Amino acid sequence: xxxxxxxxxxxxxxxxxxxxxxxxxxxxxxxxxxxxxxxxxxxxxxxxxxxxxxxxxxxxxxxxxxxxxxxxxxxxxxxxxxxxxxxxxxxxxxxxxxxxxxxxxxxxxxxxxxxxxxxxxxxxxxxxxxxxxxxxxxxxxxxxxxxxxxxxxxxxxxxxxxxxxxxxxxxxxxxxxxxxxxxxxxxxxxxxxxxxxxxxxxxxxxxxxxxxxxxxxxxxxxxxxxxxxxxxxxxxxxxxxxxxxxxxxxxxxxxxxxxxxxxxxxxxxxxxxxxxxxxxxxxxxxxxxxxxxxxxxxxxxxxxxxxxxxxxxxxxxxxxxxxxxxxxxxxxxxxxxxxxxxxxxxxxxxxxxxxxxxxxxxxxxxxxxxxxxxxxxxxxxxxxxxxxxxxxxxxxxxxxxxxxxxxxxxxxxxxxxxxxxxxxxxxxxxxxxxx
Amino acid sequence: xxxxxxxxxxxxxxxxxxxxxxxxxxxxxxxxxxxxxxxxxxxxxxxxxxxxxxxxxxxxxxxxxxxxxxxxxxxxxxxxxxxxxxxxxxxxxxxxxxxxxxxxxxxxxxxxxxxxxxxxxxxxxxxxxxxxxxxxxxxxxxxxxxxxxxxxxxx
Numbered sequence: 001x002x003x004x005x006x007x008x009x010x011x012x013x014x015x016x017x018x019x020x021x022x023x024x025x026x027x028x029x030x031x032x033x034x035x036x037x038x039x040x041x042x043x044x045x046x047x048x049x050x051x052x053x054x055x056x057x058x059x060x061x062x063x064x065x066x067x068x069x070x071x072x073x074x075x076x077x078x079x080x081x082x083x084x085x086x087x088x089x090x091x092x093x094x095x096x097x098x099x100x101x102x103x104x105x106x107x108x109x110x111x112x113x114x115x116x117x118x119x120x121x122x123x124x125x126x127x128x129x130x131x132x133x134x135x136x137x138x139x140x141x142x143x144x145x146x147x148x149x150x151x152x153x154x155x156x157x158x159x160x161x162x163x164x165x166x167x168x169x170x171x172x173x174x175x176x177x178x179x180x181x182x183x184x185x186x187x188x189x190x191x192x193x194x195x196x197x198x199x200x201x202x203x204x205x206x207x208x209x210x211x212x213x214x215x216x217x218x219x220x221x222x223x224x225x226x227x228x229x230x231x232x233x234x235x236x237x238x239x240x241x242x243x244x245x246x247x248x249x250x251x252x253x254x255x256x257x258x259x260x261x262x263x264x265x266x267x268x269x270x271x272x273x274x275x276x277x278x279x280x281x282x283x284x285x286x287x288x289x290x291x292x293x294x295x296x297x298x299x300x301x302x303x304x305x306x307x308x309x310x311x312x313x314x315x316x317x318x319x320x321x322x323x324x325x326x327x328x329x330x331x332x333x334x335x336x337x338x339x340x341x342x343x344x345x346x347x348x349x350x351x352x353x354x355x356x357x358x359x360x361x362x363x364x365x366x367x368x369x370x371x372x373x374x375x376x377x378x379x380x381x382x383x384x385x386x387x388x389x390x391x392x393x394x395x396x397x398x399x400x401x402x403x404x405x406x407x408x409x410x411x412x413x414x415x416x417x418x419x420x421x422x423x424x425x426x427x428x429x430x431x432x433x434x435x
Numbered sequence: 436x437x438x439x440x441x442x443x444x445x446x447x448x449x450x451x452x453x454x455x456x457x458x459x460x461x462x463x464x465x466x467x468x469x470x471x472x473x474x475x476x477x478x479x480x481x482x483x484x485x486x487x488x489x490x491x492x493x494x495x496x497x498x499x500x501x502x503x504x505x506x507x508x509x510x511x512x513x514x515x516x517x518x519x520x521x522x523x524x525x526x527x528x529x530x531x532x533x534x535x536x537x538x539x540x541x542x543x544x545x546x547x548x549x550x551x552x553x554x555x556x557x558x559x560x561x562x563x564x565x566x567x568x569x570x571x572x573x574x575x576x577x578x579x580x581x582x583x584x585x586x587x588x589x590x
Contacts, residue, residue, distance in 0.1 A: 163476045
């Protein structure tokens, strides 16, 4: 962290905002004691994934889009498969949907364990980072790594490897895991369940600053349990629509300072996707054990404090682990690892719940399966306008803090959203400018 | 056959010079059967991968002030790593320096941990390695072997 004082104006500058995926900047402008602007600037050159998907075959997006993010590749694979299968008029059998759900549980466990223990808990426990936390609370870091390892193992068995899985294809999988392989995961998952329940207890005891998000919450809702691999869209104001209608409701605008597109619902309302939205809209879909953990942690039927997102992530860790064990327990094999998805001309939409929130894909295919157009709306670009609005209120109430402390708290606040800037291009440097 | 060491090639194969660690590891694997070689995208998995191995060499792209293709060998058991040069690129949540220091804090470093870095410059998505970095792969592979064999000279 460096502080630079320039002539007249005061500018506080943080070189990098540690423990956020990617690289970027936050800029706060204060005039006469009022926060007049908060911007999240995004640096990395725009990604041309949507452009270079054009002209590729309909079978390729799961592998190509998985490369957009090293933390949530399964989300990209699942949303792209759903979209292409819809375009081709194919629905996969339920046992393959369950296997997708199982793979997705692995990604959630991996991603949430990383965020809760290595990126976010140090903020609440007063450590500069996970390394310093490891020196005094090695038990916590080891628990986080153990959870992450259980998620990795699940990804490896179902997905072929723990990062950028190679076993996913349009129509299903290349190879089915054996009963023996799935059973082999049980000891690690049973331990992970104990660890996840302990995680909820730990984070429930943290101190949470008061904050309430006023925004509309958007998440999938599904008959298959807490939403991961399927569902239609619901919102906290009671709107409900199919995934195919997302494109008409979500309007993306380009903002000069940022390489990420900013999304708004119907062009006006900033909205929020991710753990708080999922929990608030699907609390009743959690497994009984996860519901009990949430209750014991003091969560009600909704959670609108972004600082408590760490508690919701921990509850979701419990749910993902319970789900993984349940699917393995009931796994009865599948008749084939995949179904045929012959190409046809058409448009398809797919949405699933990435660890950071709803991830939407849309593809337009030619008759021979060539991709004519592709659209990808990642969670972080959907959340960006609401993050900025939240931070504006947050900073306004804390302007009298010493600068170092203000910056530290802003960093913590931004980590509440677990922004995956690699997906929405990259994140964060922080400047506070007084005029 | 006794496995002399574990070599971990780190990097994203789709991001230009970031792939160099993997190419170095592959060359070592092709030349020496008594070295175990794995490739990883995510440095945080290195901690799990080295497990109880005695001697580990990690090859990765590095960014400091050097010229592209310059090779740097660091004994990570002997000194603290500065995040700047061994920081993460792109989608890596945890850079190599953070992983090594986390392992040190948890008492999980291997007995010998050596890093062989190749100075890199170009990390654009969808590009191949730059010429200078690609040309350095054989020398970096030789540096990996030397690092494994030069026990006693580390200190």
